[in-house]
Amino acid sequence: MKNIKKMLCVLFAIVTVMTSVLTVNTQAKNIKPPQATQVVKVYAAKNGMRVKWQVVNKVSGYQIQTARSKDFKKEKKTYTVAKPKASAKTLNDFKAKKTYYVRVRAYKKAGKKNVYSKWSNLKKFKSPNLMEIDGNVYIVCSTNDNHQCVCGNVGRWFNSRKEVVDYVESEMDYWNNLEDKGLISWEECGKKCPVGYECWSCGFCGKWTGDMCYRGPDGVAITKDPPAHIY
Numbered sequence: 001m002k003n004i005k006k007m008l009c010v011l012f013a014i015v016t017v018m019t020s021v022l023t024v025n026t027q028a029k030n031i032k033p034p035q036a037t038q039v040v041k042v043y044a045a046k047n048g049m050r051v052k053w054q055v056v057n058k059v060s061g062y063q064i065q066t067a068r069s070k071d072f073k074k075e076k077k078t079y080t081v082a083k084p085k086a087s088a089k090t091l092n093d094f095k096a097k098k099t100y101y102v103r104v105r106a107y108k109k110a111g112k113k114n115v116y117s118k119w120s121n122l123k124k125f126k127s128p129n130l131m132e133i134d135g136n137v138y139i140v141c142s143t144n145d146n147h148q149c150v151c152g153n154v155g156r157w158f159n160s161r162k163e164v165v166d167y168v169e170s171e172m173d174y175w176n177n178l179e180d181k182g183l184i185s186w187e188e189c190g191k192k193c194p195v196g197y198e199c200w201s202c203g204f205c206g207k208w209t210g211d212m213c214y215r216g217p218d219g220v221a222i223t224k225d226p227p228a229h230i231y
Contacts, residue, residue: 034059034106036118042102042125048092049125051102055087056117059106063116064089066100070122100125147202149209157207164199164210171212190215 040052051064061082068074081089094100102123107114151157158164175193178184184192191214199210 031108031110031115033115034108034117037062037104037106037120039102039104039120039123042123044128045090048090049094049100049102049127050088050090051104051123052088053104053120055085056106058108059084059117060109060114062086062104062106064091064102064104065119066091066094066102068098068100070101072101072103094127096127098127100127147207147209148204149200149202152199152209152211154210154212157202157209159207161199161201161208164197164208168194168197168210168212 035056037056038054040054042049042051044050049066053062061080061084064079064081065072065076066079067076077091077093079089079091102125104120106117109115147157154164154167158167171194175184175189179186179189179193193214194212195215196213197210198213199208201208
């Protein structure tokens with residue numbers, strides 16, 4: 001009699017589990033997949049890659065996938081955002097100076113399972129140069145503020161020292177031509193035309209920048225303060 005009771009209890013437990021599984025599967029089958037979202041933008045953020053997508057109504061969250069290949073077989077990673085109104089997420093575990101592909105899909109919860117939409121469009125992303133300081137990851141060499149050294153008063157970065165020299169010489173030619181044509185006075189040309197330069201390169205990316213030097217107010221002293229251009 002005891003054995004029969006044990007067998008009945010086991011049988012009841014099995015039936016309960018099977019019923020639960022069938023219920024979950026039935027719920028998942030009966031729920032219509034959510035509408036597909038679209039990746040709006042992928043760009044470099046302060047601490048990594050920022051992914052933005054379109055919000056979809058009546059969903060439970062979103063799933064993001066990144067990979068080094070279009071078929072998502074190389075270095076694939078998956079991230080879940082369990083917020084229905086979320087429209088962006090920053091990812092920070094990627095390698096510098098590599099090409100990544102990004103896609104997003106929405107999902108609805110059906111019991112313990114998720115029902116997914118189709119994948120969104122692909123977005124290609126070239127990761128920037130990165131540097132780690134005290135455990136924090138920073139983007140370097142992407143703007144004038146993130147190089148190893150400051151940008152000079154030329155206001156930009158060049159691929160070589162020669163490009164800096166060519167730029168300074170073009171500035172000299174510009175002001176001298178204005179003076180030759182009588183559009184500015186000799187005194188004004190003397191104040192605004194560069195008379196020399198200093199240049200240096202970034203230790204991270206190797207690009208060049210520099211300072212153009214000018215005659216001071218007394219016409220003799222050299223200063224790095226650029227005068228206002230009259231373009």
